[in-house]
Structure formats: structure tokens, C-alpha cells
Amino acid sequence: MDLKKLFGYEKKCVVITGAASGMSRSATELLLNLGANVYAIDKNPIDLPVTEAFEVDLSQKEEIDKVISKLPERIDALFLCHGIAAFPGQELLVQKVNFYSQKYMTEQLLERIVDHGSVTFISSVGGFGWQSVYKEAVELINLPTWEEAIKWYENHPKLIESAYVFAKQCLESYVTYKCMSHEFIDRKIRINAINPGDTTTGLTADFNKSTSPNGDEFEGEEMISNIFLKSWNGYAASPEDMGYPMVVIGSAICSYMSGQLIYIDYGLTSSWTSAALLTESQKSVEEITQETNN
Ligand SMILES: NC(=O)c1ccc[n+]([C@@H]2O[C@H](COP(=O)([O-])OP(=O)(O)OC[C@H]3O[C@@H](n4cnc5c(N)ncnc54)[C@H](O)[C@@H]3O)[C@@H](O)[C@H]2O)c1
Numbered sequence: 001m002d003l004k005k006l007f008g009y010e011k012k013c014v015v016i017t018g019a020a021s022g023m024s025r026s027a028t029e030l031l032l033n034l035g036a037n038v039y040a041i042d043k044n045p046i047d048l049p050v051t052e053a054f055e056v057d058l059s060q061k062e063e064i065d066k067v068i069s070k071l072p073e074r075i076d077a078l079f080l081c082h083g084i085a086a087f088p089g090q091e092l093l094v095q096k097v098n099f100y101s102q103k104y105m106t107e108q109l110l111e112r113i114v115d116h117g118s119v120t121f122i123s124s125v126g127g128f129g130w131q132s133v134y135k136e137a138v139e140l141i142n143l144p145t146w147e148e149a150i151k152w153y154e155n156h157p158k159l160i161e162s163a164y165v166f167a168k169q170c171l172e173s174y175v176t177y178k179c180m181s182h183e184f185i186d187r188k189i190r191i192n193a194i195n196p197g198d199t200t201t202g203l204t205a206d207f208n209k210s211t212s213p214n215g216d217e218f219e220g221e222e223m224i225s226n227i228f229l230k231s232w233n234g235y236a237a238s239p240e241d242m243g244y245p246m247v248v249i250g251s252a253i254c255s256y257m258s259g260q261l262i263y264i265d266y267g268l269t270s271s272w273t274s275a276a277l278l279t280e281s282q283k284s285v286e287e288i289t290q291e292t293n294n
Contacts, residue, residue, distance in 0.1 A: 008252030010035035013072050015109070017058060017102075018082035020044040022201030023122060026243030027079060034247070039071055042082065058082050059096045061104070061146045068108050075112045077250045080105060081122045085206035086163035095153050095160055098167035103174055104146055106191075113189055120250040121175065121193040122242070125228070125265050127168030128195075128272065130176075133159065137173035164210075168195075172261050179259030190258040194246050197265030198228040199237040234266060 004010050014031050018024035019040035028048050031038050038050040046053040056067045080102040086094045106119055113119065130137070136159060143149050153160055160166050175193045178184055184191055208220035229235065242264055248254060249262060263269045 004035055006253060007034045007247075009077070009247075011037065012076035013037050013039070013074055014077045014079070014250075015039045015041070015071055015075050016079040016081060017041045017105070018080075018122075019048065019050070019053075020046045020202075022203065023196065023199065023239045023242040023246065024079065024081035026239040027081070027247050028243075030244055030247045034251075036077075041067060058101045058105075059093055064101060064105060064108070068105070071109065071112070073112055074114060075109060076114055076117050078106065078109060078113060078117070078119045079121075079246065079250060080119070081246075083122065083124075083203065085203055085210040086167075087206075087210050091157075091160040091163040092150070092153055094163035095167050095170075096150075098164065099170040099174075100146070100149055102171065103141065110183055110189070113187075115187045115189070116255070117187075118190040118192070118250040118254075119184075120191075120246055121171055122246065123171045123175075123193040123195045123261065124164075124168045125195050125197050125263060125269055126165050127172045127261075128269050130169035130172040130261075133166065133169050134173050134176075137170045138177055140170060141174055141177060175259060175261060184258075190254070192249050192254075192257060192260045192262065194242060194249065195261055195263045195265070195269070196242045197237060197263075197268055198224060198234075199239060199242055201239050204236075228265075228268060231271070232266060232268065234268075237264070 009031060014036040016024055016028055016038060019028045020042035021044065028038055028040055028050065032048065032050065039052050040046045040050040041054045041056050041058065043055065043057045045055060054067050054070065056063045058064055083098050084094060102121060140149060140152055143152055171193060175191055179191050205217060208217045208224060209215050211223050212220035245264055249257065
């Protein structure tokens, strides 16, 4: 079996953001090894032998519009991976970087994505519980312009208080809402997200600082470890643990997969779901188990 053919990236056009570092950099390295022509975008310089690299601040609509005009007319796979941690006072910036720019780029580039192409995002376990804001997220998603979205954010300060969480919840709502919408399904364009757990990347120090109420990196590291690692005596993932599965999801191997939020967290969020189900409806879970056993 020819593995490169199985992935289906050879000589295909791939656009990927956030490629200077972390998960997206790992994904880009694999895409290059699989023979893709990679157009990579980041606000920082990209030191990989991609077809073309663009240095762009993706929080700025004008800069996004400029780079979009330079991207190829035919795109086989789009990966949206750029992201930042949330510091106080940067709530709106986090919405723009971690969600709205990604929705905007997807929709601006959709016409260029081939039939049976793919769009894949990096969301986060931080978006767990996205269902609780789904209606608000869909209201935002349905606003037709960038400017209206910014106004919407300004009118909903409470919602964006948990800035990182809300942006990732919007991303997960977007995948769920759009997978069967006409613009995607009529042309069989697949749309999925990976939801990584704690991963050691260029963002680690910022996540640590932003998690601590005092901005103390070591306190934040301890807090993150308590939430994401302690319960399973776990360890942080590597960028490849996330970047490589993401490349698989965008590839021909997953040609029947769409609308999925793939948690890559060693099962941590499944254990949260299990605990919630057992606490809230223990009786009915027992009944279901009994029925299954009979
Ligand atoms: N590291 C983790 O523990 C973790 C966990 C869950 C989800 N994530 C998500 O994974 C994605 C990838 O992040 P990473 O952990 O690999 O971190 P990283 O910092 O190594 O990579 C993120 C990249 O995004 C780029 N970027 C940030 N803001 C940008 C902007 N305005 N314009 C253009 N590029 C910009 C950065 O320059 C960087 O190269 C992010 O969306 C992040 O939210 C990370």
C-alpha cells in the first residue's frame, strides 16, 4: 500500500495557519513529508520549506483580506490553528484570534475549496460544555459581517468574560452548526475540529501565567496540572500528538468524517462526562445498565 496515496495530499494545495510553532508546525512538517504544497500563515516567521509563507496578524480583517488575495484559487485542505491565551483586558482580541478570524477565513475561502475538500480547526478541551452557549454562538455565527460581529461582542461583555472558553465554544458550535449546511454539504466539504488537552507548545508559558490569578507562571502551571493531569497521573502531550492526528482528519483517510469534535486528551473529558451523568441521573443510568444486562 502506498501510504502517501492513502493520505491523498501529494501535490495537493493545503493552507494552514499558526504554522510557526507548536501543533500547527508539527502538522506542517508532516504535510510536507506527505508531498503537499503548503501555504503557511503566521504572525511570526515560519522556518519550514513551505511553498509560500506569509507573515500576517490574523486578528486584523484588513490583513486577512490581503493574504486571502494572495492565496491559491484552488484549495484542497484548510487548517485553522492559530491561537492565543487570554489575559485580562484582551477579551475581544481573543475572540478575534481564536474564533472569528477562523470563521471569516473559512467563509472567504470556501468557494476556492474543492468538492470533497476539508476544513479542520484546532479547538480545545477548554470548549467542553459548548452546548450551554450554542444558541448565543449561532446568533453570532449568523451575523453577516465582521463589523456586526465586533458590535455583538461589545454588547455581550458577560459572555466573553471567560474569553478563551467562549471562543473555543463558538468554534465547536460552528463545526456542529455548519457541517450539514448547504454551503458545506452540497459540495461535500468536510468540517471538523480537534480538541487538544494540555500540550507543551509555544503557548505553555502564557497559559500558565493567564491561569494564575496573580499572573504567576509556577502557580498557573500547578493549577493546570491539577485540572488536566492529576486525576489520571498524566503528562502533557507533545505538539506531534495533536498535529499528526489533525493531518489525518483533514486527509482522504477520513473521507467520510464531518461535523466531529475530536477530543485528544487521553479520555479526560469522557471521564468528566461520565462523572456528570452519574451525578445527575444515577438512577436512570442504573436502570439503563440493568435493562442492557437483562
Ligand atoms: N497548548 C495547549 O495546551 C493547547 C490546548 C488546547 C488547545 N490549544 C490550541 O492549539 C492551537 C495551537 O496552539 P499551540 O498550543 O500549538 O501554540 P503555539 O503558540 O505554539 O502556536 C500558535 C501559533 O499561532 C500563532 N498566532 C497567534 N496569534 C496570531 C495572530 N494574531 N495572527 C497569526 N498567527 C497567530 C502564533 O504565532 C503561533 O505560531 C491554538 O488554537 C490553541 O488555542 C492549545
